[in-house]
């Protein structure tokens with residue numbers, strides 16, 4: 037398949053570059069900065085992008101590429117640090133700028149004929165983030181754009197079709213960055229628009245059939261986006277050779293188990309093995325209040341139940357998992373690259389290494405937004421495709437203190453009202469997560485003529501890009517009022533509703 041290869045020099049935006057290219061319907065792959073040119077050649081890319089990065093090319097431990105990449109004979113686009121690499125290897129000069137160029141700037145396109153800026157106005161808003169700057173052009177390069185602070189903001193080697201831009205076209209603060217990237221991948225590299233989820237379904241189906249042959253596959257279906265899309269895709273490829281195991285741990289939200297059974301059991305008619313472990317989990321969690329202990333107990337119980345379930349499912353060679361591309365990309369361990377530090381800190385659903393399966397991971401090449409598109413393509417309902425993240429330990433981390441069947445039931449009812457009202461106001465799918473938390477706090481209230489002494493419920497609504505940082509959503513007062521009134525009227529056991537107005541950091545999204 038036609039693709040663009042991105043050399044990652046440790047920029048926090050490398051994955052964003054890859055996604056922007058894919059949004060142009062062109063496949064893109066990220067590789068480490070020092071990947072041998074022979075390996076890159078074997079991938080047969082139509083073009084190469086050198087990402088930004090936090091280093092300086094002159095630093096002793098600067099990440100440098102294999103110089104043979106400049107013999108591949110394909111177009112190259114260097115972004116930010118990528119320009120320094122072009123300069124370093126092709127005879128230019130980079131120096132520490134007297135001023136850091138950070139934030140918004142205006143690019144003046146000085147060569148209207150430059151392929152990178154075709155169809156764009158002569159002045160563009162761009163977003164910069166660099167300290168070092170180019171002070172001498174690499175050999176045979178010409179200037180094609182300037183900014184207030186840089187006379188070499190965009191450069192081109194017309195013959196070799198090499199380009200260097202000091203600003204970041206991939207971020208939203210460069211509003212026409214998409215066109216620049218599109219011009220590079222389509223106009224310069226000559227890529228078609230073949231990367232679509234419709235094409236991917238065909239290609240992935242073939243690939244799954246080839247890999248699996250006549251063997252059987254087991255998949256742990258949680259009802260989340262990734263495992264659901266993986267299940268639908270694999271089922272399309274191999275039908276009844278797939279068995280999905282769904283564990284109901286009793287910590288799910290209202291109607292969650294029913295939706296999974298309706299969608300997959302009835303609509304898709306796939307082999308669904310439903311494991312009701314609600315009593316077991318409740319029993320193991322009895323008397324436990326420590327958040328970490330709760331998580332450990334749930335993680336272990338899940339593995340036990342799942343392992344026993346796989347035995348009942350009969351012999352299978354493969355275990356399918358909804359691994360995504362961001363989990364696969366090897367992060368570049370460069371100091372100052374937040375992407376190198378940000379790695380998921382949880383995943384309780386992890387299965388023991390000793391399970392004797394080969395892995396089947398049909399979503400390994402995809403970003404989350406692509407997985408959602410694929411889900412739509414496969415006919416999954418919005419409820420599943422647009423589903424908000426839900427933690428592995430489920431309602432256990434939203435039911436503070438000891439967990440009991442009664443408290444879970446109260447929480448489920450209240451949570452369902454929060455979700456229903458947010459959906460009715462068309463706000464639910466616009467937030468990253470919106471949910472209810474049952475606090476181990478009782479307070480005095482008065483309902484009718486009666487004095488009550490009941491639980492307090494917190495509403496948590498956050499917006500976020502990736503769950504690593506988050507801000508609380510300013511839900512309209514009228515809607516909060518409606519939610520609060522409904523909860524105190526309809527849910528026995530709650531007489532007080534509060535709103536969580538903490539961002540992350542310092543708070544976390546979940547309460548435990």
Ligand code: XMP
Pocket residue numbers: 382383384425426427428429469503504540543544545546547
């Ligand atoms: P926190 O609470 O750490 O959560 O701000 C960040 C994101 O991760 C989700 N989360 C989990 N996801 N297993 C998961 O798969 C877990 O144990 C877990 N704990 C938290 C949380 O919902 C939020 O989206």
